[in-house]
Amino acid sequence: MKVISVVGYKKSGKTVLVSALVRNLSRFGAVGTVKHMEEQRLNSEETDTGKHFDAGADTVIGITGTELVSFSRDSDLEHALDLLCDQGLDFAVVEGFKESNLPKIVLGDLEGISNVFFRMPENVDMHEELTASLVGMALAQPDRYTLEALVKKVRKNHKIQKAGAIGTFTGIVREMADNEITARLEFEKYEPEASKALDRIREEIKRKEGILEVLIHHKTGVIEAGEDIVYIVIAAAHRTELFPALSEAIERIKAEAPIWKKEFTEKEEFWVHDKEKDRKQA
Template sequence: MKVISVVGYKKSGKTALVSALVRNLSGLGTVGTVKHMGEQRLNPADTDTGRHFDAGADVVIGITGTEAAGTELVSFSRNFNLEHALDQLCDQGIDFAVVEGFKESKLPKIVIGDLQEISNVVFRVPTDIDMHEELTSSLVGVALAQPDRYTLEALIKKARKNPAIRKAGAIGTFTGIVRELAGNERTSKLEFEKYEPEASKALDCIREDLKKKEGILEVLIHHKTGVIKAGEDIVYIVIAAAHRTELFPALNEAIERIKAEAPIWKKEFTEKEEFWVHDRE
């Protein structure tokens, strides 16, 4: 899933720009949006969903309408943030996510006006923009240029879309996470850097080699970069195979080859020190 954020001052035209992006991206794939809505409450205390939520429910899902007329679903959750919202869109197999607001996030941003001290700015447009065709095309290009975001569920959905899945008897997955405790040492986080384009080439080579093996129908790999906290996911591997006897060796080979062949550097942060792991090996 490609993710782009639109930020600017209040009433600077963010919603108009987001709407134009959504209209154009929807011709290229499925689109989801996330909007920062301030402090307003969508499930007031005098509604049934509000009463459920205030009583202590962690998740409340409201469904309106009937099956014949079509339904709408809204979900209220506690301790839900932008990352969770994006993962939820990704889990649904959405191709593009357009975020309105959240100027403090680390997302790639299209900035309207002279808003300053914003990180990861990939494009700027003037206030009171005229969304002409040339500018819209440029913004779509900016969105398409962003790196792909994946969840495990999104990769499984992608594997299921492969026509070869009709021959599959199993889908197996591997999820690598940040180990917090190793002996007496506590790791708070890891930081990963990819040496591109070589890292992507190495992962593609591993995928293609494994797909040549008997019974292996699909191989998908996604390795995250940046800072990843203890307990969080690092790498996903999804393999579809005709039989389980072919599946498990392929999963093991995939992760071993990623560690040995892909130029992805890992920095470890413990209670006592921080260091690049390859310097210790």
């Protein structure tokens, strides 16, 4: 799922721009949006769903004849994006959240914004040429994946009718190792070689007997203890072909893909490949 954010001052034309992006991106796939609503309460305490929520329900879903609305106590942007990604959407357009690390279109002279890929005047006329240019920039953004999104993608493969099993592997940041606490890890890909290596591993495993589809996604940047690092999803005709393929995939990723790992513990921080090199030379 490709994600972009639109930020600017109030009445700068953010909603008009988001609407234009949604209309045009929907030609290329399914689109979801996230809107920063400040401190407004949408689920009033006077409604039945509001009473359920105030009674202590963690999630409340209201269903009408034309809509399904979900209210949750988890109001984090990352959680909202993961929910959209889990649905198998192709794009997410976020209105607001200027403090996020998302790639951004900035309206007006708003300053102190990170990861800006386009800046434009407030309330500009969204003519066809400008809209097409912005859509092109959105299509060029990196993909965000969740495990559920990858499983959905595998299920859409036309070969899935031959599958008897779908298996997944999720690598997470281990917090406790040898009585030492790891707070977080940082991953850095050496591109384009890293992507080429992952593609090669995927294609070679797909050629094995009984393997129908292989998807691999390895995250980069800082990942906190307990959070996900890498996803592997494989569809196979039989379970006897599935489990060896999953094991081979993760071992080959660790051995062949130039992805560097920096570890942050209570005592120190270090690049793991440097430490392993020092041990071999000792």
